[in-house]
Amino acid sequence: MRVPSKPAGFTLLEMLVVLVIIGLIASLVGPRLFSRVDSSKIQVAETQVRLLRGAVETFRLEVGRIPTAEEGLAVLYSAPADERARARWRGPYLDEAVPADPWGNPYRYSVPGRDGLPFAIYSLGADGQVGGEGNDADIGFLPPQ
Template structure:
């Protein structure tokens, strides 16, 4: 007896139809997912600026002053050069070096801050420039005007 084997599989046309459907679904869902990525970067920057603010406040409590603009945020991880401040420094106040913001640029530190804060810790946002709107807006505790 001869047995006939039936070959099964997909035709090229069926594969193309499936790929077109997948492409249409991706074009509808993709932009929504990528907008979430941008907003999550803003949330990460807000969280990191709160962490940096807390570290600056701890530095202030122990050393008796806030970091100078020339010391910047690096003094939260590396002891200050000033011998008087170095004697009171109990850091590091961060587990690692000061992180870059979610867009890969350094966080900014300035004196004074807005709304009565003695300092500002912030990111320039997605565009890396002062000001902006939406994802390009500055994030964190902003400097005084």
């Protein structure tokens, strides 16, 4: 009579070796992937700022002025309170309400902008603070200093 043999399996040592190898690979690849995520957020913010600038320029062409600082970017999606501007408003100029920046903060809008621009649209970057470098740098058409 034959005794059935034990089913083949992995030993604890083999499992630990595999886990160490996976950990080493993750430690080498992980930082590269996360740096790509940060740079892609910067690119998304730059693209959104350009789209918002285009919407402000379209508003300016149709209404005859840029949005006031009090109206902000919300006027690109909702008609202005001013009756004269409301009569010329042909919006909405955005498909949906003004998006948040990739870090979850609202885009900033101010009048005037830097270097002779009539307005500023910008994100404060990853840190949400004025200034900064790298991922924390302000992105967009900035206000005067």
